[in-house]
Amino acid sequence: MPRFFFHIRDVRLGLSRDELGLDCPDVEAAYLEACRAGLDLRHEFVARGQSPQDFSIVIANAAHEFVSELPFTVVFGHRMAKNNAHP
Template sequence: MPRYYFDVHDRQGVHRDEVGLDFPDMDAAILEARRALADMTRESLVIDGATDLGILIRDGDEAPVNLAVTMTTERLDE
């Protein structure tokens, strides 16, 4: 089963995933990245209002980024 690495990007910078997770394919890894990003967004909005978050998915071959899943929010009344 392939291993995928989820590097998290936030206001503090890049947090490289050195462990990774096994998924049957990229589609399963994308689904997990979406779930993780939703959880991270909920938590960060409650704690500190952070709004720019992203997960870059790398495959086990350390290939360049295969996919980015991002969430950005902004106030329109400012």
């Protein structure tokens, strides 16, 4: 089964690399896993008072090649990004 890595991109600080990765049957399954992981991180944004608009999940394959990018605003919906936006 192919391995995918789910890096977190912060527009200000760059990429936080996932060193372990996760086995998924295909790219679609990896994308759905990124959606689930993103939803699990929602409370982190709320607790820190951060807007998700500055963050995304970058999905890479086992060769560390870019596969897809999932902005947290897509995971949470644009309403949360607007409600938590920095002044």
